[in-house]
Each structure stands twice: as structure tokens, then as C-alpha cells.
Amino acid sequence: MPKKNTTIQSGLTVEVTPPAIPLVKYYLQKPGKPAFDELSGKVASLLIEPVEGDAEGSHWLRRFDKHGKLVWSTRHPSLQETFWYAEWEYGLKESAWKKG
DSSP: OOOTTOBOOSSEEEEOOOOSSOSSOOEEEOTTOSSEEEOGGGOOEEEEEEOTTOTTOOEEEEEEOTTSBEEEEEEESSHHHHHHHHHHHHOOOGGGOEEO
């Protein structure tokens, strides 16, 4: 998992509004706190970028909040599967993505 202080870099980007009822929920437990923070509703933009040094073609789907702070990342085996996952999770078509 990448560092949580990563900010938006180059790659394919898109702004999003999280669904009212998310298909996936992301949680983070802060050190020293018994409860978990639900992060899914904080996502404001997405970034797709290749995994460095991966000859297989894996890509990161990174989720950022409105301040550009990394919320969560998932790794997918190919660019096409990353597009499919983003479409499933956020309803985004491949044509919505722009070079960042």
C-alpha cells in the first residue's frame, strides 16, 4: 500500500462524487483510537497510474479527497481492469478520464 501522504501526480484523472450508497466502503483506524473512520464518502477525484517496475502491466486506482490527499489505493492487474473497476464502483465510463 502506498504512503498515505501521496498527492495527485500525472496519469489519468477524473473528478467524482461518491455514490449515496457506496458499493465498496473503505475504513481506517487511527492509532490509539478504538473506532474506524469511514473514508468512502471523502473521495473527490481518482487517478490511474501504472505500478512502477511491474512488467505485468498492473495499475493503481488512487482515490483522493477534495484537498488532493490520498484516501485509498487499490491495485489492478491491467489498465482495462482498472477502468472496469472504476466503472463498477463509481459509474464512470472510460471516456470520462483525462490525462493529468
